[in-house]
Amino acid sequence: MKNTLILLAGYPGTGKTFLANRLLDRFPCFQMLSPDKIKEEFWDEYGFENCAEKEILIAKSWDKFYRTLKAKLENEENVICDYPFSDKQYDTLKQITSQCKTKVITIVMVADIDILFKRQKERDLDEQRHLGHILKKYHKGIKLENRLQADNLLSFEEFYNRCKNRGYDLFSLGETFRIDVSVLYPNMYDCIIRDIEKIICS
Structure with a gap:
């Protein structure tokens, strides 16, 4: 049986990491490799x-991601x-x-842009979110009491243009599924997880 790479793609703020954790629970033979985590490690180090x-650090982090x-x-490891x-x-x-x-396998996650902007803003303001994403100058240990004062928060126009002009919703490599997550409900990922299981085991 071939090893498998699952790419969780689509717009920002669609819950890709949440779905990744669901998949890891269901398929413990997989491991996570996140480009953003590597970026954050570089930001903290340098x-x-x-x-x-x-x-420059983002470019270096992509080089490390691809090598890894x-x-x-x-x-022959399985990766998400x-x-x-x-x-x-x-x-x-x-x-x-x-x-x-x-x-x-690619899973493209999309939703209404207005909804996603609100979710993205909430995520950026969350204390668990790495400050490097929302600042133009960062060194490990820096404190920001009010995240609304961050100088690199996206406006709605910037967020909209990124979503619409960068082709996030059009990415496709291998067998591709599309999920609209505008409305969240219990067990909404059960069907896609079953579909993925069939492909992995085929």
């Missing part, structure tokens, strides 16, 4: 003084990744998974 330095992913897939993937990542992911002969 810090940044401005947006240019921040972008390739090593895991070459070792959550991120608003787009054309920027498509070619590299396709190349890696083709070279490693890995089965790929």
